[in-house]
Amino acid sequence: MQKIGVLTSGGDAPGMNACIRAVVRSAVQKGAEVIGIRRGYSGLFSGDCIKLNRRAVANIIQRGGTILESSRCEELKTVEGRKKAIEFLKQQDIEGVVVIGGDGSFRGAAAMAEESDLKFLGVPATIDNDVYGTDYTIGFDTAINTALEAIDRIRDTADAFERVFFVEVMGRLSGFIALEVGIAGGAEEIIVPEKETDLEKLCSTLREGFRKGKRSSIVVVAEGNEVEHTMQMAHYVQHRLKVSSRVCILGHLQRGGSPTARDRVLATRLGIAATDGILNGKHGHVVGERNGKLVYIPFRDTWEKKKELDKFSLESCKMLAG
């Protein structure tokens, strides 16, 4: 294979740039040409592409966001759309594409792979860490450290009144961020989508904490699927416990920032592996890491199988904080 494409797709994640750099430089090293497709799959429709050489990816390893920009592309969801995209890639003599993103992005790749002889490999990059088959996704470590800093700051506040802080972190369908941040931040409670929330039990845990002499409690809440559920939870608790409750919604700030060492190293390793793979004819998989070893996960697994939250950790956290 002489010419490959690379794109970033879905919600952006810190470390995507480090991955692009690794893909480009390792491909160039092996004599291949790399085309950067801009704004995710949308670049296949607008033709917004750019040749990437070694210099083009200089000084980006430390940058948040993605120099290629990202998007969610509606056109790719139809057969006609994909046909256009496939044609464009063929016109450009691009035989393989490294797709850096989440499971939604891999669906598009899988569909195009089925409908053509183009080769795709995925690299898991999303702050949510909800890609089946890999222990970590690119961006997760940065996001949890960002959220953790927020919690550390809240810990500093020293008002003498009893107070409950609700810190909403990202995670619509999964609680990986909430769990890790909760453990690392020593949160009193962690609310995740994987487990139904028992508000009464939450109140009694918090009440028990105040009884033992705690001045303030921190509850980490994954944003979940219901609009403003953290606000509602806070209102409920304030009303029931007659203590002041305060809400922080971290939102998109978790998606930005310079990637941590871990995210950059993971991005670099997976980027090299994906390039090696695709240049050697490997395709149809996501390149991940499990137990410290490279693994290839079939595209399909990433949306058909659900990565499980570590329930043991959830219990440990409560045991330590409670």
Add this chain to the structure above:
Amino acid sequence: MQKIGVLTSGGDAPGMNACIRAVVRSAVQKGAEVIGIRRGYSGLFSGDCIKLNRRAVANIIQRGGTILESSRCEELKTVEGRKKAIEFLKQQDIEGVVVIGGDGSFRGAAAMAEESDLKFLGVPATIDNDVYGTDYTIGFDTAINTALEAIDRIRDTADAFERVFFVEVMGRLSGFIALEVGIAGGAEEIIVPEKETDLEKLCSTLREGFRKGKRSSIVVVAEGNEVEHTMQMAHYVQHRLKVSSRVCILGHLQRGGSPTARDRVLATRLGIAATDGILNGKHGHVVGERNGKLVYIPFRDTWEKKKELDKFSLESCKMLAG
């Protein structure tokens, strides 16, 4: 004066510890004894006091929060309450007290000063920067840098869709944080309590930005006095402009964190000045800094006069960002 007290009161602010350290060490240097009164004025009622020597304030200059803890004390609002507090101070042979806090805290000090021969000096410490007569309050610089980091992270996100980010910062009655963060963060719009919000105008400014090619806009919003007004604003804009809008509520995380150099230096200078002042019989004032020089502000001014927001800066910011 041989023996002075020191307390922190109201919402806590980064740099309070640096100020306590300066008060204690400069007083000790001059041969005076310092009593730390815990949990703000509440310590006068509970008797929760502690002698502070040089070692007691070692290694705190960099810590957020306050080692003396803070509170809002209801008992001090009645004549009977203050009588008790005054008696307690007299029993302890404390002749003067350095009060580190905001204008609410200075009211209590002023009332006790009127009703006794005790001496009080204030040091302005609140992240809101809304104390009349001083250019900056302790904690403000740290809070704006914290909020700024959040905005920088949001800037990194690179989704290709049009989007408006609303970032709610602290400031119930004043927009100092919002203004400074907005300028430093290059925000498209800044919403402050000092100026009525014209939602239609906000929408047209944002629309104009999108028309010019902006992908995303950032609106910094002071929390203001109405519950959830940022949420409502975001809903309104999303509905009107048909673009996705996202909300971050920074909340109490702005109150924590290690103080910046500026806050530590300000806290140190004002702490030394307040100690010098009170040991030399100065009282009834807040020690502040205006135009780089130490000033003494009568207690009364801090709640009777309103510190004005710099309207010129507000306009400049829009000019640069628009």
Add this chain to the structure above:
Amino acid sequence: MQKIGVLTSGGDAPGMNACIRAVVRSAVQKGAEVIGIRRGYSGLFSGDCIKLNRRAVANIIQRGGTILESSRCEELKTVEGRKKAIEFLKQQDIEGVVVIGGDGSFRGAAAMAEESDLKFLGVPATIDNDVYGTDYTIGFDTAINTALEAIDRIRDTADAFERVFFVEVMGRLSGFIALEVGIAGGAEEIIVPEKETDLEKLCSTLREGFRKGKRSSIVVVAEGNEVEHTMQMAHYVQHRLKVSSRVCILGHLQRGGSPTARDRVLATRLGIAATDGILNGKHGHVVGERNGKLVYIPFRDTWEKKKELDKFSLESCKMLAG
């Protein structure tokens, strides 16, 4: 076992406090009593010990350093010294001790274990990551992120002259920090103690970079065993290449700071596991993590076997940066 001790020993590492917290709270949860031994093994000689309950370890999970302080204890190196230490532990009815530190610390534990019926378990905590048998030690992740920040800042500087920056990181005998920081920071060269430095080759690599148009190059250097070898290297390169060279020596600042999420989670997991282990009669081992799973490493292995640096990563880094 009803009563256990916990101590931190050797160079301190971020995350030690998170580990102490986990040991204390999980032990208390299981009905055991925990004694904190202060200043490492020295506390066994001075008797500087303190009972630790749940509250004693509140609000420390985010703190750098160690609340128990650390030291390197000479007295423990003699049989007589250890006899005294053993007696002290027996007097205190302490049957088992969790030792948080590096391989030097485990030697002391192993020797006492041989000379008594006391039980010891180790938890690997050192920023150097040079403990055989565990993938990561507590403190390593924080240290590399700290060093990485330094490198990112240097990258920002934009002088138009050709320049080589030498950044010295910790690592007397091992290059784990240098390697990880070098990869994550995109360094042009990484100098590690595991590999002899060929100054001529270094010069030719750097020269080649300048020839290709690089304005500045970054060389990450592990401090190694020779005094001021980074300074000497910088002088040499400046002289040979006729380019300006600049040196940063990060030194002890890599040992401090609030631990990252990863270090806190690792510290928490290993702390719980060590407590579980020792209360269940497990001893003579270090509790580590390999490939995501808990492992028990015999004390002896930690000083008899050498953890290997990943040579593949070293080459990859150069391939990407060169």
Add this chain to the structure above:
Amino acid sequence: MQKIGVLTSGGDAPGMNACIRAVVRSAVQKGAEVIGIRRGYSGLFSGDCIKLNRRAVANIIQRGGTILESSRCEELKTVEGRKKAIEFLKQQDIEGVVVIGGDGSFRGAAAMAEESDLKFLGVPATIDNDVYGTDYTIGFDTAINTALEAIDRIRDTADAFERVFFVEVMGRLSGFIALEVGIAGGAEEIIVPEKETDLEKLCSTLREGFRKGKRSSIVVVAEGNEVEHTMQMAHYVQHRLKVSSRVCILGHLQRGGSPTARDRVLATRLGIAATDGILNGKHGHVVGERNGKLVYIPFRDTWEKKKELDKFSLESCKMLAG
């Protein structure tokens, strides 16, 4: 004036980009055209210039370094060199130039102004803060906060042995960084070029600290003019006091990083003021801020007059730390 140039010169400083943005956008707002001259004055010789519109300076307010790059230009030091530079500017129809840099940069501007009818205004930007007539230079606040973080990390280390840490900060000829960092970091001693160092007195201060029970002391040292003087000082103290001494050399990392709020606001204000000034025919001055007010400082003052270090602060710091 219809067309102005802007350049950054000398050692780069965080906030230069925020200043470029303010110059460009406020000039465009007033109908003027802005040419960015790259690599400082060197761009006048190489012709490396670029038209800057509003979009060109989008998303740079938070970036360290300078998008225009910087240099020290030898050619400008001769009359012939300046003649060439002047011709180039005239060819380009550039009537005025905003020079963002330190006193060395203003010398070049002043010379060209004397030898032509071109107009120049300066904006003080250097981390050293050693520009006469302005209270602060752009970049100073960021640099001290960066250095401060390093000191805070060192404070965390908890070895029980007596130890002296020497932290070398930037400042060849002036001690502004050292002083501010020393006060904010609670350093035991501050070594500045403005005051001869008495090593015996340093030793006795440190000895006195150990005698009082201090475990470790931090000495902040401005780099000064002698090569490796911090290293030598550390050796001397180690030898004399028989305590371990450790050295951190922060070097260029102080020059990078995202600018603080204060630096961005200062850069924005001064950038707007310089543009206003030059478009209204003001020239031959540096635009600074003194006591919170805009001031115009004659170019000549910046190299003929020496900005004084605040000796009172130096003494205060020692009083508090000693």
